[in-house]
Amino acid sequence: MIETFVFSSESIFLREEDQANVQQLLDYLKSRKQQIGIVFYDQAxxxxxxxxxxxxxxxxxxxxGEDAEVISPGLVDFLKVELSHRKVTxxxxxxxxxxxxxxxGFKPIYIAEDCDKETVPCQSFRDFNQLHLGVIESRFEKLM
Incomplete structure (x- = not known):
């Protein structure tokens, strides 16, 4: 079963300085046949x-999504099978x-400039470049 990556909102993509790294990460995920989705709150x-x-x-x-503070029930329903296999990040x-x-049942990843690995209770990355390297590293570890 392929893995699914869900981005929590459209706002996660807004920083101009992240755009090259965002596209590199998405290219990498697509080349590995991963499913990519997003929850959006503002259509415009x-x-x-x-x-x-x-x-x-x-x-x-x-x-x-209807409420940015709550995981969309539609997302949970849509990914029910993948969630049962713990295949959704x-x-x-x-x-x-x-x-x-x-x-x-999701695997959480925190992405924020102010991430502090000692106080964040899940995997965390400062930016998309670090996230990309983290995804590659986790794939490599699975092969070992």
């Missing part, structure tokens, strides 16, 4: 992010959202 912002940064071609699915810049995601 989502359209802007997808079109301006050419991210639409990378996404296998998107789910409309949820990437967010909200620790509260990641705690809920973990309770629902």
């Amino acid at each position: 912002m989502m359209n802007h992010v997808l079109l301006e940064h050419h991210l639409a071609d990378y996404l296998d699915f998107s789910i409309n 949820f990437i967010s810049n909200s620790l509260e959202q990641l705690a809920e995601a973990e309770a629902l």
